[in-house]
Amino acid sequence: MAQATWEKPQQTTSSVTRVGNSRWKFLAGGILILAAVTYLIVSSTTAGARYYITVDELLNNTEYVGKSVRISGAVIGDSIKYDDKNLVIDFSIANIPSEYSNLAQALYESVNDPNAVRIPVQVVGQVKPDLLKHEAQAILTGTLDENGVFHATELLLKCPTRFQEANPGESIVNPSA
Numbered sequence: 194m195a196q197a198t199w200e201k202p203q204q205t206t207s208s209v210t211r212v213g214n215s216r217w218k219f220l221a222g223g224i225l226i227l228a229a230v231t232y233l234i235v236s237s238t239t240a241g242a243r244y245y246i247t248v249d250e251l252l253n254n255t256e257y258v259g260k261s262v263r264i265s266g267a268v269i270g271d272s273i274k275y276d277d278k279n280l281v282i283d284f285s286i287a288n289i290p291s292e293y294s295n296l297a298q299a300l301y302e303s304v305n306d307p308n309a310v311r312i313p314v315q316v317v318g319q320v321k322p323d324l325l326k327h328e329a330q331a332i333l334t335g336t337l338d339e340n341g342v343f344h345a346t347e348l349l350l351k352c353p354t355r356f357q358e359a360n361p362g363e364s365i366v367n368p369s370a
Contacts, residue, residue, distance in 0.1 A: 245332055248288040249310045252341070263334045264343065265289060266312065267303040268350075270327025282316040282348075286331050296351075300328045312337075316345045324350035 245263040266286025273284040288310040293299035303309050304327065314333060325331075325348075335345035 247291050248286060248312050250291075251337060251343075252310060252312065258337050258339060261334065261336055261346075263332065264312075265330060265332045267300040268325060268327060268329045268331050269304055269311065272313075273321075273325060275321040277321075280318050280320060282319060282321055282325070283313065284325070285311050285313050286333075287311050289330065296330065297328075300330055304328050312341065312343055314343045314345055316348050319348060322348065322350055 245265040246257075248264060248266045251257050251262065251264050264286075267289050269285045269287055273282070275282050287303040287306070289299050289303045314331070316333075330351040332349040332351070333343065333345040334347035335343055337343050
């Protein structure tokens with residue numbers, strides 16, 4: 194019969210060193226992951242800090258040509274043209290100042306200022322919204338072409354004449370009720 198012997202392996206100091214090296218590798222990997230997550234949070238926060246840019250900022254920076262951006266402007270009512278067969282909306286928007294205290298007043302002044310910066314807009318494949326009116330605030334996502342026409346893929350409208358603002362603790366009275 195074969196004889197089997199069992200010997201206890203001797204512990205070497207290299208196994209202790211390996212455990213120490215793996216801890217350092219784990220710690221270094223954790224620090225790299227933490228740094229990457231921190232970078233992503235900071236960069237996305239600063240990039241998304243502004244919801245939109247103004248028409249003036251768009252036209253004064255050639256870097257935006259051909260890139261997808263979100264802009265805001267006041268709709269000029271006389272410029273609205275709608276092709277219901279092809280679902281094409283053409284209109285112009287005027288620059289709204291980036292800082293204002295009363296949106297309705299800022300829209301009114303922007304549309305009626307002959308010196309306000311204006312830009313033609315084209316929206317394809319969308320039915321004309323009811324809120325697309327004179328002095329409505331348009332928030333558009335799209336691209337500016339080389340000819341200075343903004344091709345919008347998304348159109349959001351805010352009409353301040355349809356809404357009333359109330360101060361905290363103050364109720365809004367509905368005149369049509």
